[in-house]
Amino acid sequence: MEKRYKDSGYGYREVAVLVSGGFGGGWWTWNIDNEILFDPIIVDFVEANKVNSIEFGTYMEKTYPDVSIIGADGLYVCWVPEGAEFIIEEYDGSETLVLKSKQIWLTA
Secondary structure: OOOOEEEOOOOOEEEEEEEEOOOOOOOOOOOOOHHHHHOHHHHHHHHOOOOOOHHHHHHHHHHOOOOOOHHHHHEEEEEEEOOOOEEEEEEOOEEEEEEHHHOOOOOO
C-alpha cells in the first residue's frame, strides 16, 4: 500500500490520512477500504482542491470502481505520526480521526 510521507520537523515521519469532515457520507466509514485512507494520488487531489474534477472521478472509477465517493467533498488530510494507531469515528457521515494515544480508557 502506497502512502504519502513528510518530515514532521521533530525527528519522525508523518503519514497522510484522508478523512471526510462533511456530513452525509463518510469516506472510509462508508467504504472500509484502507487503500483509500492513504492513497497518495487522492492526497494530491485533496491538496490541489480538485476532488470535484473530472480527473478525480476518472481516477476513482478506474482505481476503486466499488468505492462510494459521496464523502469526497469534505476530504482533508490529517498528518499522523508513522506507526501511530488510530480509529476513524463517524457521525452522520462526518468523520473524525482519533489517535489511540489520545484516548482515555476507563476500567469498571
